[in-house]
Amino acid sequence: MEAASTPLSSRETAPPSAPTNIPGPAPKGERMRIGFLGPFGTFTEQAVRQIAPAGAELVPMTSAPHALAALRRGEVDRAVAPIENSIEGGVNATLDSLAHGDPLVIVAEMVVPVVFQLVVRPGTRPEDVHKIGTHPHAWAQCRNWVEQTFPGAIHVPTTSTAAGAQLLANGDANFDAALCSAVSVDTYEVEPLFRDVADNPGAVTRFVLVAPPGNLPAPTGADKTTIQVALPVNESGALLTLLEQFAVRGVDLSRIESRPSGDALGDYTFSIDIVGHVVEERVQAALVGLHRYSPEVRFMGSYPRVDGRRSVVLPGTRDEDFQKGRAWVADLLHGGDGVHIDSSTPAPSWPLLG
Numbered sequence: 443m444e445a446a447s448t449p450l451s452s453r454e455t456a457p458p459s460a461p462t463n464i465p466g467p468a469p470k471g472e473r474m475r476i477g478f479l480g481p482f483g484t485f486t487e488q489a490v491r492q493i494a495p496a497g498a499e500l501v502p503m504t505s506a507p508h509a510l511a512a513l514r515r516g517e518v519d520r521a522v523a524p525i526e527n528s529i530e531g532g533v534n535a536t537l538d539s540l541a542h543g544d545p546l547v548i549v550a551e552m553v554v555p556v557v558f559q560l561v562v563r564p565g566t567r568p569e570d571v572h573k574i575g576t577h578p579h580a581w582a583q584c585r586n587w588v589e590q591t592f593p594g595a596i597h598v599p600t601t602s603t604a605a606g607a608q609l610l611a612n613g614d615a616n617f618d619a620a621l622c623s624a625v626s627v628d629t630y631e632v633e634p635l636f637r638d639v640a641d642n643p644g645a646v647t648r649f650v651l652v653a654p655p656g657n658l659p660a661p662t663g664a665d666k667t668t669i670q671v672a673l674p675v676n677e678s679g680a681l682l683t684l685l686e687q688f689a690v691r692g693v694d695l696s697r698i699e700s701r702p703s704g705d706a707l708g709d710y711t712f713s714i715d716i717v718g719h720v721v722e723e724r725v726q727a728a729l730v731g732l733h734r735y736s737p738e739v740r741f742m743g744s745y746p747r748v749d750g751r752r753s754v755v756l757p758g759t760r761d762e763d764f765q766k767g768r769a770w771v772a773d774l775l776h777g778g779d780g781v782h783i784d785s786s787t788p789a790p791s792w793p794l795l796g
């Protein structure tokens with residue numbers, strides 16, 4: 443990777459037209475400081491601009507883990523990081539940084555359409571392009587196009603797509619072209635040689651807004667809850683038992699990915715997006731069951747779905763179904779249905795008959 447210091451030096455504020463509120467605890471200073479994968483011109487910056495309140499200070503960092511670390515140290519009030527790409531899948535650096543270290547919570551998600559521009563320094567001709575600098579996820583999304591357009595071209599990884607464009611513009615690059623966003627084309631002195639390239643048109647990347655633990659966003663009926671859970675035993679059926687905790691309570695999952703625990707080869711944890719909010723009874727019941735089975739579970743926030751798709755609540759799994767069930771058991775224990783638990787009566791000894 444091309445190295446750069448953290449945080450990157452330039453800072454910018456969100457325009458007055460930006461949203462005015464942002465979920466999570468109040469900022470420490472007068473202005474909300476939002477750390478993100480920089481420099482300016484990344485797709486992550488586009489995600490930040492969807493949610494940054496007016497006057498917020500945008501603080502570019504060299505990686506998503508650096509942005510989350512700065513949040514843990516209190517150097518920024520929020521961090522925005524890519525978490526899932528529709529082509530490449532989960533963003534491991536973000537998933538792992540959220541799962542380890544002091545707890546943080548996701549308070550919002552944003553989606554950004556991802557399409558790339560192949561840029562060069564002014565004067566570079568297509569036949570001069572042999573090495574292309576970009577973020578590994580961007581490369582993965584353009585691999586076929588590159589192979590067809592520049593057969594044999596080599597990928598040079600950069601810390602972000604915008605970092606590639608910036609290095610090229612500064613004359614510091616050890617590559618001839620960069621794959622970056624359209625915003626980077628306007629931000630840096632580079633020329634697009636090919637516009638809007640990608641192997642899969644329609645690709646999107648999902649980003650999360652992360653806050654220190656505090657007030658969670660209220661439920662909307664269209665929410666997600668993110669957790670990370672370790673399998674307690676490595677034996678047949680363990681994953682099935684884990685998944686049953688959701689299935690029997692009518693709780694759907696929108697993402698499940700395995701991540702190595704880091705302890706030993708073959709030891710895995712699971713990063714899971716649950717459909718529903720932690721205030722909902724069926725989600726709580728699933729989490730209780732999950733914790734009973736695997737106490738090594740980390741809660742990473744409940745937040746509104748960006749697509750607004752409402753949770754399907756199956757018959758018997760509504761909040762009032764759980765409340766009625768609990769009330770019935772409580773009634774039983776207090777003499778309802780003629781039941782009486784007498785602690786002075788000794789338990790019958792076995793066998794009861796004969």
Ligand SMILES: O=C(O)C(=O)C[C@]1(C(=O)O)C=C[C@@H](O)C=C1
Nearest residue numbers: 484485486524577579602603647
């Ligand atoms: O490099 C950027 O511009 C980023 O915002 C990072 C990132 C990623 O991590 O997936 C975001 C969207 C694209 O999929 C490519 C790269």
